[in-house]
Amino acid sequence: MKKEFFISKREEIMKNIEDGSIVLLFAGRAPYKSADETYSFTPNRNFYYLTGIDRENMMLMMHKRAGKVFQTLFIEKNDPQMARWLGEKMSEEEAKEVSGIEDVRYIEDFQGAFGLLFSRFKYDNLYLDLERAEWDIPMTKSQEFAKVAKEKYPFINIKNIYHDICEMRTIKSEEEIENIREAIKITEEGIYKLMENMKPGMMEYEIEAYFDFVLTSHGVKDKAFKTIAASGKNAAILHYSDNNCQTKDGELMQFDLGAQYKYYNGDISRAIPLNGKFTERQKEIYNVVLKTNKEITAMTKPGITFEQLNIRAKELLAEGCVELGLIKDASELSKYYFHSIGHQLGMDTHDVGSHSELKPGMVLTNEPGLYIPEEGIGIRIEDDLLVTEDGCEVLTKNMIREIEEIEKYMAENNKYLK
Structure with a gap:
């Protein structure tokens, strides 16, 4: 700068x-x-x-x-x-x-x-x-x-x-936002590279290496945080980063990763099927998380508080968990969702400043998830949002998240699944 x-x-x-x-x-x-x-x-x-x-x-x-x-x-x-x-x-x-x-x-x-x-x-x-x-x-x-x-x-x-x-x-300048955009752009490129090269049977760290290659090729010297490349039940561990297990056919890979560009960070989470196809159960759970992600994005605007976003996210996830047969009452949600809806993003991945009322120029994450160890499933969908004068801009809009988009991309671009 x-x-x-x-x-x-x-x-x-x-x-x-x-x-x-x-x-x-x-x-x-x-x-x-x-x-x-x-x-x-x-x-x-x-x-x-x-x-x-x-x-x-x-x-x-x-x-x-x-x-x-x-x-x-x-x-x-x-x-x-x-x-x-x-x-x-x-x-x-x-x-x-x-x-x-x-x-x-x-x-x-x-x-x-x-x-x-x-x-x-x-x-x-x-x-x-x-x-x-x-x-x-x-x-x-x-x-x-x-x-x-x-x-x-x-x-x-x-x-x-x-x-x-x-x-x-907490309030980012245009220069800072451009650095975050670039960090996100590199992160997105790294995720697509993972999707193009992953397949059942690979070690988690082998898949992670494709992300590392993209970052290094862009001159990135440090990641936003330790990469989470968690397959199957490992994805139910929120900050799993050992990435040392062998993947299996039918499992989802939960990625949470980010590049750092000029000391500003990107932070994206996506759940991707190793064989390119979601099972029906995975789809059901994924859609609950995706619905929550979309509504929280729609709510994000100046004047809204982090507390309001958290309350609404829990309501939506609890409703979904009841429909999925995981719980009978909203009070049981913490069995499958136990973190906040997001955090500020900037020079620190969990960036500094008070988590109160949103203001234009803030950048925050939107990351609902459900973690079901008994089913070997963990799904988190995380986007980065810039608060604008009348709403928010999804900075990670170029990273696909719809089930149909993910399956189509894997079918067309993953050389091992063709």
Whole structure:
């Protein structure tokens, strides 16, 4: 994306920051794996959202004094010897061009610059991204810094800027939506490649490999999440991702997968018969899920809440389960449906921000499902929706979902089933 996007986001976040405040964000580092190996690096999404920088061990410092905002980006200094092993570090010029920040310094200068602010001026607040998903996980760089900063400057008020940035991220710009569209386009191409090459008897991971090939051929370095390629009863496990079982004739393959493009994600689920034909029972269950998907799409518009969508989805699925003979009363639905109707989608697959009232510019998933382990069937149909001024746009409209369309495509394009 253009640097103007990141400039505007920094301006927006600093408007609501009071005078006498410092905002500090960290890019993060690749976690240690084993021996001299690390896991692949991915930038802290809030740092990236404000800078466009996807290199590790960098810092963004912004501070506000007398209504004026100052911005500094701290980067790693290039080491010619290490560059022969790992490549060149980002230059000052490149960092300025990507981020739109003119004051670029080296990371070793940070402590002096940070201390100077307190020795010369009156700063009362330090804003950090203090995201913490669970109690029992390692401390983040921001959380560690908060502890040290409080020890050195006991008068400082530590504040959490995480939720402020997250709320900004809920409404996508045109540039962000285009990135999501591209991620979805690649995801759709990958699913069609799976459909063209899958057949009974293959291992789940063999089928998954066709999706991986499409992503790699588009230069995709990371998936939106671990691919779910679940056959038969495995599809009744919501987040099954082992993908190591042999498929059987007559089974459905439940796919839940997504490509990541420029750190924006696609997320699509489809249930496909391995032999190209749905059984009558599979059709009955599939149509209940599809009916729910369609009605939730029709309901999606500004002013509707996630709660309203969830309530209606449960009503429809419960009605369907009664007709299917699975349950006798709606109160039993949780036996076969136990998740929400969807989530926001963006730089994180389960994207951040409050799940309340829908607004134009939000992107969310619509993913009803039924999971029936005793019948070896799990079906989820997931589409990605962009909330518009008066309704929604189905971003995944090019990914077929009708039973007749799926069977026709398999018959015409799967070389093993002809």
